[in-house]
Amino acid sequence: MKITMYPFKPFEVNNGQVTIIQTASSKVYVNLVKLFKNEDDRIGLITQNDEEVSLAANTEWYGDPLMNDLDALxxxxxxxxxxxxxxxxxxxxxxxxxxxxxxxxxxxxxxxxxxxxxxxxxxxxxxxxxLGIQFTELARNNPYDIIEAILKISHDLKDSQVICLTNVFHYLDMERFSELANLGKTFGSKIFLIDFSETNQRDKFKDYCYYFIDDDLVEWHD
Structure with a gap:
């Protein structure tokens, strides 16, 4: 699948893959978050055959991990x-x-x-x-466990939507992030991350589908 947002080239999102968009532009970051949350028609989703499909039906917006209530979700x-x-x-x-x-x-x-x-x-x-079945206190308050729970439950419930998260790198070092990425690969999850960064970190994320949009709105990718 590809996520489209004018004026940038489509962002690839595939099964078992983590797609990372980092930007040094606060405007781009805010727009991306707002467009996803509000399901704005300026952001879209197309298949590999360039057929437009419903963004709302094929993506699940979770945002900042710590802002999620797993019980409510x-x-x-x-x-x-x-x-x-x-x-x-x-x-x-x-x-x-x-x-x-x-x-x-x-x-x-x-x-x-x-x-x-x-x-x-x-x-x-x-x-x-x-019986009051609910998530444990640890799962509700630890960012790693929250994301892990999202991946596992989405897999168990056979939800195939693109999992959209923000600010993941505020909470996880590369070792813990790699563990979650490997779990997502095992499950065939489609993971889409939006992150603010003043620098292009392409080398750091060379094993993932990585895009960087600088402060001049220039998009960099492999």
């Missing part, structure tokens, strides 16, 4: 996925435990002598919500 999706992952034995155990809770509550209500009853209808999704 993924908890409901994970819960729905769990309903297909859980095996029959675990399902039967949950039904039995729920019935035990219902019996206890029925006895409590009987003692109150009120016209109230406990529903016998069992729903796995409601049960999972009741």
């Amino acid at each position: 993924f908890k409901s999706k994970v819960q729905r996925k769990l309903t297909t992952w859980i095996d029959n034995n675990s399902r039967e155990d949950l039904i039995q435990l729920t019935n035990q809770m219902n019996d206890v509550m029925t006895d409590v209500l009987f003692g109150m002598d009120l016209p109230i009853t406990v529903s016998k209808e069992w729903d796995l999704l409601k049960c999972l919500k009741f």
Whole structure:
């Protein structure tokens, strides 16, 4: 795929590849972020055959990793996925435990002598919500773990959108970044990073698809 934004040449984004756009222009940086967040028609997405496709349907904007709430992003999706992952034995155990809770509550209500009853209808999704499944504190507050969770969950949920992030290099050194890049390569993830840098760091990122836009709005790439 290619991300297009006038007046620059298209930016390549492919499966298992990290695409990095660094710019020394605050104007370009702000425009890129705004255009993605607002799904502005001045930025687009085309296939390798130059067919235009929906940016909104094929990209997922996450922005700054620390500004993400994993529970808000993924908890409901994970819960729905769990309903297909859980095996029959675990399902039967949950039904039995729920019935035990219902019996206890029925006895409590009987003692109150009120016209109230406990529903016998069992729903796995409601049960999972009741259990309070959520991401760990570490996963919610560590940039590396947040990005790792985004990659893993997107892979497990078979989401094929371009994963768009900003400010990643504020939080990760090259060793940790390489670990995430390798994970994305394993998963076949399409990763698109926007970063502010006053200098062209092409040598540092020679193993990735790298673009640099200088303060004069000149684009540099291999």
